[in-house]
Amino acid sequence: MTLLADSPTSAPVTHPRPVPAAFRPQGRAHVPGWWRDAIGVATWTSMLVVVALWVAGGGVQALAGWAPGVTSVGRLTGLVSADLLLVQVLLMARIPVVERVYGQDELVARHRLVGFWSFWLMVAHVVAVSIGYAASAGLNPFVQFWELVVDYPGMLLGLAGTLLLVLVVATSIRWARRTLRYESWHLLHLYAYLGVGLALPHQLWTGQEFLTNPVATVYWWTLWAAAAGSILIWRVALPLYRSLTHDLRVEKVVRETPDIVSVTMRGRGLDRLDPVAGQFFNWRFLTGPGWMRAHPYSISAAPDGLSLRVTVKDLGDGSHALAAVKPGTRVWFEGPYGRLHTGVRTRRKVVLMASGIGISPMRALLEALPQEPGDVTLIYRARREADLALKAEIESLAAKSGARLFYVLGRRIAGRDTWLPETAAGLSDAQALHQLVPDIAQADVFLCGATAWMDAATAAAIGCGVPADHIHTERFSW
Ligand SMILES: Cc1cc2nc3c(=O)[nH]c(=O)nc-3n(C[C@H](O)[C@H](O)[C@H](O)COP(=O)(O)OP(=O)(O)OC[C@H]3O[C@@H](n4cnc5c(N)ncnc54)[C@H](O)[C@@H]3O)c2cc1C
Structure with missing residues (x-):
């Protein structure tokens, strides 16, 4: 046949x-291949640095005894786990070069992988530190765990952060993810930022590496500031700036099939955005309460510097609402993103x-x-x-x-x-x-x-x- x-x-x-x-391949969307290696090297280096901090804090010597040894392993897993948490945040911060090197699909896959390791190392950290301290003090590990939480500075915050991260991980397991509406899952996922933030103080206030070594404290603050700064710059400030300066508005909505519409938008200076055919943006059509949630849609026509067009299938509330969007509606956006474009x-x-x-x-x-x-x-x-x-x-x-x-x-x-x-x-x-x-x-x-x-x-x-x-x-x- x-x-x-x-x-x-x-x-x-x-x-x-x-x-x-x-x-x-030409243009901004094309990134030389060595960037991938550079990002990989930076990630592994950050892990090596935290291992070095652990060694400098006497981590290896502590392995000689049972109780201090288990505590020391707990410290190491905690440090690497926290480092990976920050890597996770950086992976999803929409840093342009990272976004262009990996593209959305690979970023999501790596975010999941790094999240998996970070989570289980965090669990290992909690268990090992509780057992190690309990063995030193001759206490039941559960009693010890509770004492750690209530007696040590920053630990209650750390516990709250850990619980939030557990919630995020549990709702990201595939079957749980499928049973939740995307909106609910996404909202819950945002709690991860809070979880990461709450975990910081207990490390700086109780971690042996930070109490004894100011270089470690500076390094850690720098890493946290870089992660928080990246989110603020690329996920908040830049999209807001671009949305305001390009003043994108719906020009027309065309029905393509019974369940597909195309929306053309016009704005100022769109050539400066430099999107490439095949890329996508996260769009917010400012029509009412739904604007809070951005929807990713690819551009369906080669960009001409004057307008952008998306073609959207009605699959749920957000995409359904597009058919009724009125010309003149303001549109906020994040992007351009994605690696499925002419440049690859x-x-x-x-x-x-x-x-x-x-x-x-x-x-x-x-x-x-x-x-x-x-x-x-x-x-x-x-x-x-x-x-x-x-x-x-x-x-x-x-x-x-x-x-x-x-x-x-x-x-x-x-x-x-x-x-x-x-x-x-x-x-x-x-x-x-x-x-x-x-x-x-x-x-x-x-x-x-x-x-x-x-x-x-x-x-x-x-x-x-x-x-x-x-x-x-x-x-x-x-
Ligand atoms: C990179 C990318 C490009 C896309 N380009 C297009 C496009 O050009 N045309 C088009 O019709 N659709 C596109 N989509 C899919 C589109 O984003 C979803 O269909 C839309 O957001 C559904 O929202 P809803 O409120 O209508 O439906 P909901 O009922 O909220 O969701 C319907 C389904 O879409 C998925 N979804 C919802 N929101 C998102 C989101 N923000 N990110 C990822 N998945 C989501 C959910 O898993 C769910 O299964 C794209 C998705 C991605 C990730």
């Missing part, structure tokens, strides 16, 4: 050619794969990618033709640029994790992709859509010989 035969267009297959200079291209050939509303950034990429006929292929997966958003625009762009365009329509195949519809059930995922794009192994692949679909499409691309680092993704839900 063949998927190609059912597809509406197909341009001649061209052979891989090197990426000409004009097609190479490494090859001349590009395959854009979208499912459902994942077409939004792909439509912008199709327009913005420098290309010659046959260089770019767009594969657009939807259930029915009526669900295809931006169809006329996409066809006109493909006709102009000579991009290949395939619609892959139909219901999902029951009981199979696949990017294909029922009509292609006779093909493996990689076979079907290879049929559509025989030279895909020489291409960069950009993917956006529902999580399970993206996983299947990624596996198919890898199965066709595309190296994992040439596959660029953006997930619309975490």
Whole structure:
């Protein structure tokens, strides 16, 4: 069976050619690869420094005895845990270079991983310090724990901070996360900042490393100030400044399909924002109480310096409300963010794969990618033709640029994790992709859509010989 035969267009297959200079990544969104190493080195260095503080505070010598040894292990786990907590905060502070190096998906994955280690080291810290002190004092560890909390300076605050962090971690476990509304989960997650803040005093007031070593205190304050400053600058001050100076307002709302609308916004000096096709912003439409919650939407047209457009599927309260937004409505925003953009291209050939509303950034990429006929292929997966958003625009762009365009329509195949519809059930995922794009192994692949679909499409691309680092993704839900 063949998927190609059912597809509406197909341009001649061209052979891989090197990426000409004009097609190479440029602009602010492109970050040289060494930044990734630099960020990794900085993270590991911060951990080495806290281990050094522990050594300088007599941590190693204390290991000689049972009770001081357990307490010392508790101190070490506490220090590393606190360091990782700050790394977590820094990862989500939207520091431009960090954001551009990792992109949203990888940042979220790293935030989870670092959070996992930080949390369990914190638990180890509480347990080991309680047991170690109890052994020294000849007390029951639970009694000792309570005495530590009520007798030592900053410990009640530390306990409150720990409980908040436990709450955040518990509600972030996947099944718990699924049962909560996004708004509730997000609100609870903000308590993590409070938790981190409350944990600080007990370290400085009771930690042996800080009581005996002013350098340690200076280092710790610097790290905390950097984390708090990053949040204030990049998550609060910059978005506020940009929202006020660019004065973005809704120009028009266009219905694309029964459940998808496009919203075009105009503002002052948008060229200075320098967004790149494929990126997203967090938007707040100032229509009423809903403005408190920002929604991430990708830009669905190549930025022209005058306007920005998003194309949004009605999936809940916030996205539903967009259809009724009036022209002139003020819009606040954070961004541009994300790594799914023209700047990460490494090859001349590009395959854009979208499912459902994942077409939004792909439509912008199709327009913005420098290309010659046959260089770019767009594969657009939807259930029915009526669900295809931006169809006329996409066809006109493909006709102009000579991009290949395939619609892959139909219901999902029951009981199979696949990017294909029922009509292609006779093909493996990689076979079907290879049929559509025989030279895909020489291409960069950009993917956006529902999580399970993206996983299947990624596996198919890898199965066709595309190296994992040439596959660029953006997930619309975490
Ligand atoms: C980087 C990124 C780019 C996106 N681009 C687009 C786009 O171009 N067009 C589009 O239609 N949708 C896009 N989305 C998805 C869109 O943000 C959500 O569908 C929307 O926020 C849902 O909000 P709601 O109040 O309508 O629905 P809710 O009922 O609150 O949520 C519906 C679903 O969306 C998810 N969601 C809600 N808010 C967020 C959030 N702030 N971050 C991540 N997931 C969330 C939830 O997990 C939930 O399952 C994007 C998401 C991300 C993360």
